[in-house]
Amino acid sequence: MARLHEHHGKSLLARAGVAIPKGHVARTPAEAAHAARDIGGRVVLKIQAWTTGRAAMGGVAFADTPDAAEAAARKLLGMKVGAFPVEQVLVEEAVKIRDELFVSITIDDAARAPVMLLSLEGGSGIEERGADVHRLPMDVRAGLDSAALRRLLAESKIDKSMHEKLADAIERIAKLAKQVEARSLEVNPLVTTEDGRVIAADCRIAIDDYAVFRHPDLGIDIARELDHPPTDLERTAYRIEQADHRGTFYFAQLPVPDDAHDRAVGFHGAGGGGSMMSMDAVGRAGFAPANFTDTSGNPSAAKVYAAARIILAQPGIVGYFGSGSGVASQEQYHSAYGLAKAFLELGLDIPAVVRLGGNSEDRAVEILEDACRGLKASVKGFKKDDPPEKCAEAFAQLVKQNGAKAWKPRERRVPAFVGDTDADSFAIRFGGDWGGSVWIDVERCTPEITDLVVKHSGGVLKKDEQGFPTLAISKEEAASRDSEMIACEIECIRAGHPVVFVDLPITGLDSEASHGIAAAIEGGAATVNPEGHG
C-alpha cells in the first residue's frame, strides 16, 4: 500500500536525521505496558490507522504509568476505523511542546513541481483554523529554497535558538520526500520542546504508486492509493494485475451504504474516465456500486475473466453492470469471451448489462449474449450508440424483473473431463503465481468436433492423423495463448460441444487443490502428448 502508517513514516524520518519521539509499536495491551515501562514517564498512545482526526474519534490517549498504558491500549485496540479493526498502537514519550509547526510537501500540478506548505502555527485542525500557511515552491532537482525558509523563520516569533535546528529538520524532511518519491509527506506537528529539541511528533506519508517499484526497502505490498487497508479481494485482484501485464486491471471495493444493500451493483468499467462516467450513470439510476473495476488497455480475455470472477465474489449484489467509454479502440471480443466464461462457470442468476461499444462491438455483443443464452440470468450487451444512461435504465428494468435478488458467491463449475487422465491438457502461464491449463475432452472429439475446435483455436491446435485435436505449436508458445483458447472454449460451447475448458484457478477464490492441477503446473508439466492420444 502506498500509504505508510505513522510509525513507518517516523522510522524513515529518523533515518533521514529528523528526531522522533522515543516510542514502540504495540499489538497487545501487554506490549503497550512494556513499551511504556521502557520509555518511562508519561506516554501517549495513538491508533495506527489511515485517518485524520484520530484525537476527535478517541484514538489518542495519555498514560502516566505502564498500567494506565495497558488499560488505554486495551480500549484503543478494540476500536474500529470504518470497517477495519485497529491492529496497532504507537506508544511514545509525551513530549513537552513549546512550538508547533505544520510542514507538508505535496505535488503542485499547476507548477509541475513539489511545493512545501509551512505554517509556524501547526497542530491539529490546521485546515479549519485557517492558520497562516506559507507556500515555498521547490525545484524538483535543487530542492527547497533554504534562504526563503530561513527568512520565514527569522520573521517568526519562534525563539531564535531554535531556528537553525528547525531549518535543518525541515530541509531533511524535504530531502526525504524526494528520496522516497512521496506523493505527499506531512509532518504535523513538527515541534520544538521545552528542553530545546526539534521533533517530528506525527507524520503522514503516501508514496507515488508508480514509484513503489524503485523502493523495495519500504516493504509496500500493494502499490495502490486506497482510503482503507486493502481487503482480501483487493489483494487477490492486485496479484492478478501484477502477474498479467496485458492491459490494466484496477479493483477497489466501495462501502455500500446501509440503506442501499438492495441496490448494490457489481461494477466493471473499461478505461479510467469511461469507468468513472459509467459508475456515475448507474449511480444516477439509483444503484450503489459495491466496487470500482477497470479493465482496459487491451486486456487479455483471462484478465477480464478474472476481474469478473472477483466482482462476483461479492455477496449481495443485485446485478452486474459493465460499461466503459463506449467507443473503445481495443478489440472488444476478448472482453466478451472473458465475461461469458465467468458468467457460465458461476451459473449467473442476476442480470448483467454490459456496454461493449468500440472496435468489433457487433461480434462482441453477439458472443456475450449467445454464449449466455442458457443462463437463468438476463445477459444483455450494448454498443457505442447506446448511451450509458440508456444502459443503466435497461439494467434497472432487469434488476426489477429479477426481484432484486441478491447474488450468492459460489464455486465455479468445472467440467468432469478436467483432471481426467483420458483428456489432453497443456499449461498456460501469465507470470507471478497465476496460470492454469487448457483441457480438451478428446474422447468426445469426433472428426467434426475436432474441426470445430481447431477452427476456433486461433492456430494453437491442429487435427492429428487420427482426427483428434493436438498442439500445432510448441508447448512454450501455447502457454501464452490463453485468449485464443478462451475464445475456443466459448465458441465450442456456443456450437453445443463443450469439449474445451481453460482452467484458471484464482488463488484466494478457488480451492488450492483444484483437481491437483495447480501442482501439475507448478512442476511445469504440460501433459499433452503431441505425438498422439492414448
Next chain:
Amino acid sequence: MAILIDKSKRVLVQGITGREGRARTRLMRDYGTNVVAGCTPGKGGEDVEGVPVFNTVADAQRSAQESGAVVDISVIFVPARLVKDAAIEAIEAGVKLLLLVPDRVPMWDAMEIAAAAKDHGAAFIGPNTLGVLSPGEAVIGMIGGRAESAREWFKPGDVGVISRSGGMTSSCGYYLGRAGVGLSTLVHVGGDAVLGLRIPDVALMFENDPQTRAIVLFGEIGGSQEEDLARLIAEKKVTKPVIAYIGGKAAREGTRFSHAGAIIEGARGTHEGKVKALREAGATVVDGFGELPEAAVGVLSR
C-alpha cells in the same frame, strides 16, 4: 487550422521497434501522419514500416536537418521507467513537442521532465496519454486504434475536445460526430497527476485557433485543472464556449480511481467543486454524459 498536430508536422517515434511503437507507427501513417524517423538505441540502420531507425534522437535530428527540416514532435513508446531518459534526450536534441504515451511513469520523473522542458522551451503532452488527433489531418499516439475507425468516428469541424481520459476522448469525438458536430482537434492531456500540457493550456490554444468555435471538456475528480480553466474563463482569457462533463460524482475521498490524477485529496479536487467553479465562470456543465452532444449542438447554434 488545427492545434498541435497536422499533416505537415514531422514526427519521430522513440521506441519504434517495440510492439506498441511498431503497431502505432502503422496507425499513424495509415491515418496520414508524417512519420519521418524512429529511434531505438542499438537498432540504428533498420527500418520499421519503411521508416528509418536511428540510435539516438540526435542522429534522427541530424538526418532531418540534412534535408533542411527538423523533427517537430517526438512520440514516446518506451517502458514507463525509461520515459524520463527518453524524454530528456529528445528535449536536449531540440525537439519542441513530445507525446509521452506510457502509463505508470513515476511522478518525480514527470516533474524532472517538466523542469528540463522548461529549460529548453519545449512542451510535452502526457504521460499516460492516448494522444492527439486532428480529423482529416494527422494523429499522434493511438486515438481510434485503427485508422479506418478513426476516419469513421471523427469528422473535421470546429469543436475542440480536451479530455483527461483516453477512452472518453474517443467517446466525446464519436458522440459529437453522431450529433453532426465536427472537430478541429481532440487532445487527451493524460490521466496522471503531473502533466505537461494541462487542460487550461490546451484551452488557450483552442482560444487562439481560428478553426475552433467551442471547446468540449471531459474532466475528472482530482487536481486543479478544471478549476484553473474556470479561472481563465472568468478572466475572459478563454472566451469561446466551454461545454463540460466531470466524471467521478460517485467517487470517494482518498481512493484513486484508475487514473493517477483521479484522487480527491482532502477538500481538493472534488466533483462538486469543479462543477461549481466551471458553472460560475459561465461554462455549460451537463450532469449526464449522454447530454453532452445535445448541449454542444445547442451552444453552437446560438
